[in-house]
Amino acid sequence: MLHSNSKRRGFRWIKGLMIAFLTVSLLTACGQKQASEGQASGKVVATYKGGQVTEDQLNAFLGANKFFNMSPYYGMLESSPTFKKDMLDQYIAFQYLTAGASDEIKKNADQKSEDQMKSLKESINTNADNKKKFEDMLKELKITEKDLQEYMRVRFALSDMLDRKFPDDKLKEQYDKDIQADKQAYVDTATVDHILIALKDQNGKDLRTKEQALARAKEVEAKLKNNGDFAALAKEYSDDPGSKDNGGQYKEANIDSWVPEFRQAALDLPLNQISDPVETQFGYHIMKVEWRNSNKFEDVKSKVRDKLVQAYFSDFMQKDLPGIITKVDLPAETPTPAPSAADAPAKSDGQVKPQETASK
Incomplete structure (x- = not known):
């Protein structure tokens, strides 16, 4: 059964992949030498204002990109027929975008990457099996x-550039607006305790x-407000098999995966207060919010920055890039089959979310 906010959750999933994809892609892109500098070899697969891309450069980029993204999700992206063109x-x-990095940024990035590679090698070399796997x-x-x-x-160079592009005053301005x-x-x-x-x-x-259902929910509410034990009452009354034996708790959960009424109550309820019955499509919930993440600027500054970075790159990709690329000559390829759901490792925190309660 699709929960009522599935479209929004799907968008967040796509957005998350987009951020990861953009971030990963940009890291190697600027690290390769410009074809116009005469440092690259191989067939030219694209020309753009300011340079060219050879097949060797693109393949090196794809390989390094995959090294840092060994997951079923990357395999799904890789199986797309447009994957190589997108990359x-x-x-x-x-x-x-990074062609104009300052000498200071480049120098700092050189030193940091050298240090990180040294640390990586030292870690790998402590174990013969790990060394062989790496090789x-x-x-x-x-x-x-x-x-x-x-x-x-x-990665270091770009991070430095973006920090300078989006200083704290711009982040605070966006935060205040939001x-x-x-x-x-x-x-x-x-973190929310609930009894369904x-x-x-x-x-x-x-x-x-x-x-x-409402009468039974009010009965549970009265017992809780009369100092009843939440975990014991959840075990006795709750119809949510994924949480009833865990005190009815969803610990540090993403609230955007919840149906709107439950999500809103998780946002609005005073901490550690027993709610009135909250109606959703599944029935009635008695809730208690134990914790919410901070909303203060200093604590969410990185999220504000991510938002601005995503908007910046999305705008560039849609409006500017088509006019920058002058020629593409990629060979046609048959996409690699995507891994099946059975091949992907199961990811579960042991919790049944509110939208899943009546869907199995």
Whole structure:
């Protein structure tokens, strides 16, 4: 069963991948030498204002990119028929954008990447098996240690550039604007205890009417407000199998995965106060919010920065990049089959979210 905020959650998932994809892509892109400098070899696969990209450069970028993204999700992206073109676009975008890095930024990035590579090698060399796995992985991806160091070098360079592009005063300006529009704009995580009085069981069979569910929820509410033990009452009354034996708790959970009514209550309820029955499509919830993440500027500054960075790159990719690329000559390829769901490792925190309660 699709929960009522599935579209929003799907957008957040796509946005998260987009941020990761942009971030990963930009790291190596600027670390490669410009083809116009005569340092690269191989067939030219793209030309843009200010330089060219060879097949060797692109393959080195793809290999280093994959080294740092060994996950089923990356495999799914890689299986897309437009993957290589998308990655080429990213490569060109960040070569172009970071071409003007200052000497100070480049020097700092050189030193940091050298230090990081040294630490990586020291860690790997302490174990013969790890050393062999590392070497085998480089061979499989057809990259070198230098490619990885370049990847890290550009990570530091770009991070420095973006810090300077979005100083604290700009971040605070954006934060104030967001908070004015929504005072809880940056609250996205909470620990919530709840007891669900459901209308249907896990198989969709009717358990009780709305009137019966509300009466039972009020009974639970009264017991809790009379100093009843939340965990014991959750075990006795809750129809949420994913949390009833855990005190009814969702610990430090992403509130945006919850149905709107439950999410809003998690935002609005005073801490450690028993709620009135909260109605959702699944029934009635008695809730207690134990913790919410901070909404203060200093605590969410990195989130504000991520928002501005994403907007900056999205705008550049959509409006500017098409006019920068002058020619693309990528060979047609058959996409690699995406890993099946059975191949992907299961990811579970052991919790059944409110939207999942009646969906199994």
